[in-house]
Amino acid sequence: MLEEKLNQDILDDDDEQQLYEHWKIVVDAGQAPVRIDKFLAEKNPYQSRNRIQNAADAGFIHVNGKPVKSNYKVRPEDEITLMLDRPKHDTSIVAEDIPLNVVYEDDDVMVVNKEAGMVVHPGAGNFTGTLINAIAYYLRDLKTFDANNPEVGLVHRIDKDTSGLLVVAKTPEAKTSLGKQFFNKTTHRSYNALVWGNMVEDEGRIEGNIARDPKNRLRMKVFSPESGIGKSAVTHYRVIERFGYVTLIECILETGRTHQIRAHMKHIGHPLFADETYGGMEILRGQRSSAYKAFIQNCFKLCPRQALHAKTLGFVHPCTGKQMDFTSEWPADFAALIEKWRGFIKGTTLDTFES
Known part of the structure; x- marks a missing residue:
């Protein structure tokens, strides 16, 4: 993908260097004239226009075999190629003896x-x-x-x-x-997640379009359905267990967008526990005592990743037509995290916790 190639370091142009083709696209016959940086940014929404401009200015973007600058106007049936100074990485999948459950x-x-x-x-x-x-x-x-x-x-x-x-x-x-x-959204998938905060409602529905965050392209952001930005996404949630400062929930997806649960929960003010990308690796709820801070740090050590587990999966067997449903147990780190919080709230009245 163009995004992957441009995210590599772009070196200074060198007339003597050998270039290798990494990516190619042929412009549609009905394409109206438009700057090449804008054209490629629209074709690759996950790649910044500035990055594309830098690649063009370095001589790495070619049209019909010749390098062009970022203000070049694309024409119908132009052949655009990304040429880099190193061979294309072999992306063929090689079998590796890795344990599989x-x-x-x-x-x-x-x-x-x-x-x-x-x-x-x-x-x-x-x-x-x-x-x-x-x-x-x-x-x-x-x-x-x-x-x-x-x-x-x-x-x-x-x-x-x-x-x-x-x-x-x-x-x-x-x-x-x-x-x-x-x-067609006929599969059934549910996730278990530990999120920051004591959720007000026992269940709910989150709807909001999801697209790449323009300020941080490693994460996704939620936009209103009327914005026209991103793809529609719907998440249903249900509270399983409350721990005062965090809540164990079940999430059921109507759609399957990138980082959907993580982005939706961040959007409503309940980031996933230990989700560094979405701010969940900070102490977002709780006490100021050193004992509490030490407790949270121990929790982060127990489960040093977003507390999210794809627990159930259901689909119709493609040949027999039989409904197939599967459930998986929590992995050790997730289970240990939940037990840690259960121990924390023993003897504590939940009414004292903030939502």
Whole structure:
């Protein structure tokens, strides 16, 4: 992707250096004249226009085989390429012998329980050690499965530091069927999360479009549905257990946007506990005592990642038509965190806590 390539260091232009093609796009025949930096920014919403301008000024953006500056006006059927001074990274997926927690498997699908800290799919900065590398090794003897074939494999994703259930399609037919179910929102997924604050309502619905935060492109931001910015997203939540300064909740997704639960909870003032990207690694509720501060730091050490677990997953089997439902237990760090908070509130009246 252009975003991944431009996020690498852009070196000074050198007429003598050899350049390698990393990315290419052909402009539509009906395209109206527009500056190339604006055109590429619209095609790549996760990449800043300033970054694209820097790449063009460094001589790395070419049109029809020649470098252009950022004020170049694209024309119909122009061939735009990103040329960098190093060969393109080999992104083919290599099988790696990595432990894999398989909770269900048949000839068509496989359900795995991903541990926190494992990236789901290779990408910039994480080309090895991912879940798909582990799946490629696990299914290495299955001749019909090729991890590099987009017609099979993972149907959906969860964040690196989120634990829980994922479904893998072992055949193209299974992936097509499961993909339609996710698109039509007929799958069932629920997450358990520990969030900062004593939530006022026992249950609720959060609706708000989600798009990349223009001030911090590593996180997502919620915009009003009327804004026209981002993609629509809906999260339902239900309180499971209250600990005064934090609340254990269940989240059910209507949509599956990037960082959806994390961004929605931040938006309503209840960031996920220990979620550094969204401000949850700060002491947002509680006491000023040194004992309380020490308690929270111990909690962060117990579960040093966002307290979010993909607990249940349900879908219709792509071949049998049978409803398949799976539940996973909390991982050790999440379970220890909850027990820590249960111990903290013993003998404490919840009425004393703030919402």
